[in-house]
Amino acid sequence: MAKTIEAIADELGLSITTVRLVLLGKARQYRISAKTEARVREYTELHGYEINHVARSLRLQRSDALGLIIPRLSNHFFAQLAELLEIRCRKAGLQLWISCCYDNPNTQQELIKQFRERNVDGLFLVPANANMPALAAAQLKQRLVLLDRDFGGNDYAVVVTDNRQSGYQLAQRLHAFCVQRGDLQPDFLLFAGNSGMPSISQRLVGLNAALDDLGLSASQRREVQVPHNDFHEGEQAMGELIDNGQPLPKVLVCSSIPLFEGAMQALKQRLGGAPETMVLATFDDHSMLDFLRNPVCSVRQDYAFMIEQAFSEMAQLISGEGQPARHIASMRLVPRNMD
């Protein structure tokens, strides 16, 4: 156990104030005598001193810590977000407490409560449903920055990617690729998980808008929706499609990586893999997509922008200046094997 300021003061026969001023580096400013300063320094260099952040927190009603609630760390996108946000917070002298709610509203509510109890200065939240923002904002004195999902409302700071635009551009790009390689009438299969989430539904909106504009007929467009963005559901849905004897599409677009992985798994197990000419696409990017031989196009979100905006919104909320704003990050298409 490290010594307290009081213990040090006692042992040196000084007052708490004196020791404290030296430890804070304000000796000069308050004209503590050089001799006294030296004595304190010598003592702490020998025995060490570590501030008790808990006591400080209680006194100042501020923890110098921020909370982050995401669905899960095993999703690479959120892990990346968490990693970069922690770096940014640390740069500002703040701790980031990272928790996973698995998109369970009860868990998320419980986590918000716990963060409140521990007096976080603010919360970054990937809301599990449309009600969470209001609930969290109330508990956190509006010190709330929403990430990745925009459920609407202008009351909160929000940082999201332009998913509609991403979807639109993705479909255009895929179609152009097909035409360029000589396939003038490609058909699309859209695979979407949990379209209750605005990020997902917007992706679909964008994709469909592009397919509309491209004039695709009904027979060139299929859409399969599953309740969650996970591996298992992707595998099952693609498995059923194959087992039911439905034709494979020329172009397969998935709303997220886990779903994409599941679909690939089903194709592999039943057909030894996706046909070589099948054009693949997924939202979110991962370096392992390089392993695929097919043409693949993924959508990479702009992490740096998102983190910077999210953090500066939080800083604003804490300082009490300015109004919370909505920030829309752009994305980048990442084509592979599509020259």
Add this chain to the structure above:
Amino acid sequence: MAKTIEAIADELGLSITTVRLVLLGKARQYRISAKTEARVREYTELHGYEINHVARSLRLQRSDALGLIIPRLSNHFFAQLAELLEIRCRKAGLQLWISCCYDNPNTQQELIKQFRERNVDGLFLVPANANMPALAAAQLKQRLVLLDRDFGGNDYAVVVTDNRQSGYQLAQRLHAFCVQRGDLQPDFLLFAGNSGMPSISQRLVGLNAALDDLGLSASQRREVQVPHNDFHEGEQAMGELIDNGQPLPKVLVCSSIPLFEGAMQALKQRLGGAPETMVLATFDDHSMLDFLRNPVCSVRQDYAFMIEQAFSEMAQLISGEGQPARHIASMRLVPRNMD
């Protein structure tokens, strides 16, 4: 701001103790009158009450929080570990504070200090070097559980995978596969990042022991070491090998996924991908390895075992019972396209 116990007591004209006993659900036990209990309950149901964990923490000298320091969340293995450990801690009513040190000893030291300042009840640590365990143990009153890397010494609780054994079995399996498909004299290329880490060096030891036992000649064995387990180094090393006109091996074994990804990238960019007959292998597992057409064998660690052992070691250290022990998790080979 939620009300304090004192504020509630004042407004109800009761004492702090009375209110507290009701809130703790000990009204019965201490024979608080039913009427009083009802009044308190009614009040808190209306106005709410949230305990102030910071004050509690200061008073009890205990935070009900544990720290976890890993190299990085963007490494899927560590993200998985963090995710599961958080679940386990939450089950026990403890918060887990997750931080990344990027294998930088200074950063790691700083994080340990910060956790101390915030009075964590214990720390899970992936040590950045051989000195960190002793340093951390001193600062944390021995409440330290080391993960993934065993730098030796019997003073600490450690949970690691049997990397030597894994390496041995992996090499045996790969060799058997080659023989079975008719390649009686396969040559191996071992690609290792940061063999200063015990996990990595043990993998190499195991691999080489197997190659010894299999009687491979010197010309059948190559080993390339790079300083870090990351994508860029893997890409560069494999790139140089190809650019220098050295022959590709029959079997490529990488010490970790990032390195493996880098090597694949170099093969893809220069040769359009790994030759179809090349047998691939890496430590750690990832579902996206399914994307590869080559025979691939990965090594999956036993997360469930590791988490359970790590947590129970921590529980023991906190309760003060028993001696810290070393736990060795076994692994499982995950063959793909190797029937």
Add this chain to the structure above:
DNA sequence: ATGAAAGCGCTAACAA
């Protein structure tokens, strides 16, 4: 140039 004291909200020991 240095010291003393109040108070952040909680818990535990002791009173009544």
Add this chain to the structure above:
DNA sequence: TTGTTAGCGCTTTCAT
């Protein structure tokens, strides 16, 4: 059956 108080270690304000 309920009340009072000290104290966890820090910061801030007001005295010397």
